[in-house]
Amino acid sequence: MPNGDAKAPRPVRRPASMADVARLAGVSGQTVSRVANEVENVDPATRARVLAAMREVGYRPNRAARALRSGRFGSIGVIMFSLSSYGNTRSLEAIATGAASAGYSITLIPLASASPMAVAAAFARLSEHAVDGVVIIMEAHYLHDSQVELPTDLPIVVLDSSGQYPYPIIDTDQAQGARLATQHLLDLGHDTVWHVSGPAVSFSATRRRDSWRATLEAAGARVPEVLRGDWSANSGYDAGCILAERDDVTAVFASNDEMALGVLRAFREHGIRVPEDRSVVGFDDMRESANFSPPLTTIHQNFERVGIRALEALVHEIETGDTSERIIVPTQLVQRASTAPPPARPGRVARP
Amino acid sequence: MPNGDAKAPRPVRRPASMADVARLAGVSGQTVSRVANEVENVDPATRARVLAAMREVGYRPNRAARALRSGRFGSIGVIMFSLSSYGNTRSLEAIATGAASAGYSITLIPLASASPMAVAAAFARLSEHAVDGVVIIMEAHYLHDSQVELPTDLPIVVLDSSGQYPYPIIDTDQAQGARLATQHLLDLGHDTVWHVSGPAVSFSATRRRDSWRATLEAAGARVPEVLRGDWSANSGYDAGCILAERDDVTAVFASNDEMALGVLRAFREHGIRVPEDRSVVGFDDMRESANFSPPLTTIHQNFERVGIRALEALVHEIETGDTSERIIVPTQLVQRASTAPPPARPGRVARP
């Protein structure tokens, strides 16, 4: 063997540590730490020398060591059930942006499946992840059904419409939004409003349905049978086909924009004109809704604000220990071209 | 002061460490470590005793300490420019799911703005984040324009259509998809195909446009002027309005489904029927496309596969040091109701 030192070819260049900087700058490690953390009084000349040394060796603080020492990780965990829902994604983006500007990074903890078992497993693994707090973006009642023990010493906020969690809740004002939608249609002169609801396990779907019903009852209107969808446009289409067959339907409130899209398609395929023959209102105001055929009247959810509020509440709890109250974010009605007064009675829908 | 010990009310319950478990089980910390890592020979009786002790004190390994010791963080960074693009979100979900099953968590590094400066800042801060590797989900040419120095010692893969990065690239086969779309319309009998392109800074938009043009030229078809959008449905609507005014348009290939949605709306508002009068093809196959009015013929991108492949390549590089080749994921044509043969000539579009 010509060369006894087999390791030579690739010198493992360990990233520079505080000690390297200290040696180069001729100061103690502690002074480097003080400069790095921009705290306490450091002589300007010393600081400059340290900064120069940092630059020279390419010093980057080691997060792991910092976390070990301080007990804080500078990271917030986000538990998501799915990224496919439009609103969740928007909220996540707001949370991520807000976290970055508050000095935290985001650790995504996806749930492989939404079964109670998977939920329990994810929560159990939670404390292994190095996070200072957790945002749970809920989709359904999973927190109750599963025998979940959440870490008690970790700040947690929940994005959902249930009132049942032992944590601060941030949510869109579902009831107000559904009232806005229903009342808008009643105000246009419709006798009543049909409803395509979300899945039974969703609290927000339940809240919207309850509020729709309460609004009809308050107006003395007949409360029609509820059609149940699963948030998907396909399920909205199925509901739309049923609604298209009935001639006592003049107004439909779909519990989200995707299902409203399905309803619009069903109506179109049945030769029903929107808004001349029937009106449709959605919920969410997703980006595409303004370009549906016709552009959809809908309830605007401020997902960004929900995400920002959640992050603020969580960071506040992390840094001060105070827990927050429930935070409710209002919605707005966005009028577009899918709603109009009902056709002249007797109300047989014209079929061209 | 009645009570000298002011700290009593809230005993700060520090999470249990290996030392606590060791004390309770009457073994050394090292033995606890061996049990926790499921390595080496440990006497079954001892192991049981340690496991019982772990359960009793609720022991969870401390990731920070582990990372500090091992130099590995068990986390993968994902740099995203925006969560609002449909495909990026789908890929992110696939990456997150795959990472979880490979034993990594995901650290999201959002970019506040997509300016070269923000990009450079994010990359500079990258090595502070405790990650073993990075996936960059690109939107545009930012990696070139900005004077970006990426950490050289960190495995990186890029999701984009450029061939210019010094890292492995994972991408949908943009050229094949655009060819599929264009050829489908030509095969239906259209003389040529108009194109609504994505923004100039997007490499995937460029690739789709080039391939559309090449396909037309190969077929000996006239190459019409390109309409430029920005991926949004609104920009598709604007393009659609222009296309609606011309009577030499029978087929349109929009570079994504959102712009196709805008084109559909513009055509509907101009009294143009799809697919009877004109055909429209999109690109992406987003969830909603099947419920557009009419359901959209489009190119299916397998975003999940792109995400999974990216993750596999990255994990492979992290764990073995081998870098990957460029990975290209093919697309499929999904025929729905927005395409048909052109109306009988002479081709003046009928307006009912």
Place this chain on the structure above:
DNA sequence: TGCGTCGATGTTGACGTAAACATAGCCCCG
């Protein structure tokens, strides 16, 4: 019976950082 071997477990130290405490020089004021 004695020695080598191997399996189970313990001891030590280091990873990079920062809190707590220590020291040394300086200035201000009585």
Place this chain on the structure above:
DNA sequence: CGGGGCTATGTTTACGTCAACATCGACGCA
């Protein structure tokens, strides 16, 4: 002009884990 306090910096140590090495006892074979 002497002591108290204040500022800038250094020294020590602990955070939780795990690799490397050390130890100790049991068993097998000559």
